Amino acid sequence: MVLVVFPRRGCLVLVTALVLGLCFSIYGIYSLIRAAASPTIKDKVIVVDPGHGGRDPGATVDGYYEKDLNLKIARAVYRALEAVGAKPVLTRNSDRDFFPGGPYYGTRMQKRKELDGRIKIAVEAQADLLISIHSNAHRKSSVRGPLTFYYYDSPEGEYLARLVQKELNYLTDPQYHHEATGEAYYLLREAPVLALIIEVGFITNSEDFMLLNNPGYQELIANAIVKGLRAYYGGDPSRGES
Numbered sequence: 001m002v003l004v005v006f007p008r009r010g011c012l013v014l015v016t017a018l019v020l021g022l023c024f025s026i027y028g029i030y031s032l033i034r035a036a037a038s039p040t041i042k043d044k045v046i047v048v049d050p051g052h053g054g055r056d057p058g059a060t061v062d063g064y065y066e067k068d069l070n071l072k073i074a075r076a077v078y079r080a081l082e083a084v085g086a087k088p089v090l091t092r093n094s095d096r097d098f099f100p101g102g103p104y105y106g107t108r109m110q111k112r113k114e115l116d117g118r119i120k121i122a123v124e125a126q127a128d129l130l131i132s133i134h135s136n137a138h139r140k141s142s143v144r145g146p147l148t149f150y151y152y153d154s155p156e157g158e159y160l161a162r163l164v165q166k167e168l169n170y171l172t173d174p175q176y177h178h179e180a181t182g183e184a185y186y187l188l189r190e191a192p193v194l195a196l197i198i199e200v201g202f203i204t205n206s207e208d209f210m211l212l213n214n215p216g217y218q219e220l221i222a223n224a225i226v227k228g229l230r231a232y233y234g235g236d237p238s239r240g241e242s
């Protein structure tokens, strides 16, 4: 047996070094765990769904179709998500629909089956989030402003929708602000992932209509949506995270 005898001072140094080493190790492990647990939008799979398309034009005003506007804005959202390191997926990148044809075509079930086609893309992509982009219409032409819907029974959806709506409200004057609203719309109810429907504005209002057709405003809408999502996932510079 070998006995290692340290002088008293040496022993103190050794103990101090051991304690310090242990502290650094614990801190290192803690930092690693914290980094792993810290949420960020980076690498989140976000399915962006331009509402309507193909045989379904959506709302129509003066020969303009909602489906075309939705696609332009969804593409802007796609680009804004890519720019912050998320992994966006578009359900459609052309003027198409998801009607299944066959026995459902022309029946009451056809719209649901059409939406199922979009939900399926989110499921197959193992999406963290599905956002469906729409443009609103109202019989009163004075009604305007963006409006975010979440599934009424989803506290997580409500929290996220409020963050997105807050950013979207910055784009209009206070009298046109809306509150994020809980609904039981088919897409929100049936999607097995966190989902929002974002109505980006009212095409029945002339100011909103003009803005929504402007590529610069489409970018602003997209950036506002992504800012809301970053506030939810973390990594929003305004909240002091990276």
Ligand SMILES: [Zn+2]
Pocket (backbone or CB within 6 Å): 051, 052, 058, 059, 066, 134, 135
């Ligand atoms: Zn729509």
